[in-house]
Amino acid sequence: MSNKTDKRTISKKNSDKTQLLNKIDEEINREKNLDFRLLIVVYLSIIVGLLVILPKIYIKNEIYYTSREMSKISSQYSILKEENRFLKQKVEYIKFKNQVLDTVF
Numbered sequence: 509m510s511n512k513t514d515k516r517t518i519s520k521k522n523s524d525k526t527q528l529l530n531k532i533d534e535e536i537n538r539e540k541n542l543d544f545r546l547l548i549v550v551y552l553s554i555i556v557g558l559l560v561i562l563p564k565i566y567i568k569n570e571i572y573y574t575s576r577e578m579s580k581i582s583s584q585y586s587i588l589k590e591e592n593r594f595l596k597q598k599v600e601y602i603k604f605k606n607q608v609l610d611t612v613f
């Protein structure tokens with residue numbers, strides 16, 4: 509009798525194991541489809557993210573190029589200022605030279 513009960517217990521354990529394995533296989537092989545609502549939520553979040561990020565990138569680029577242009581203009585201004593100072597000195601020298609030459613003749 510003990511032998512029969514052991515076989516039944518082993519048989520029951522095996523059937524429980526196979527059932528458990530079958531359920532696991534079903535869960536693993538089950539297709540997971542996305543519903544339409546989730547797809548819309550994902551697309552909307554991507555669009556909102558782009559709407560937030562793209563203007564920021566545009567503004568940063570505009571600031572960068574504007575500052576580059578300002579730097580270029582500033583350096584040109586410094587160069588022109590220095591050239592103006594040099595030309596004023598030349599004009600003063602020429603005026604002085606003319607005054608001296610006028611007094612000599």
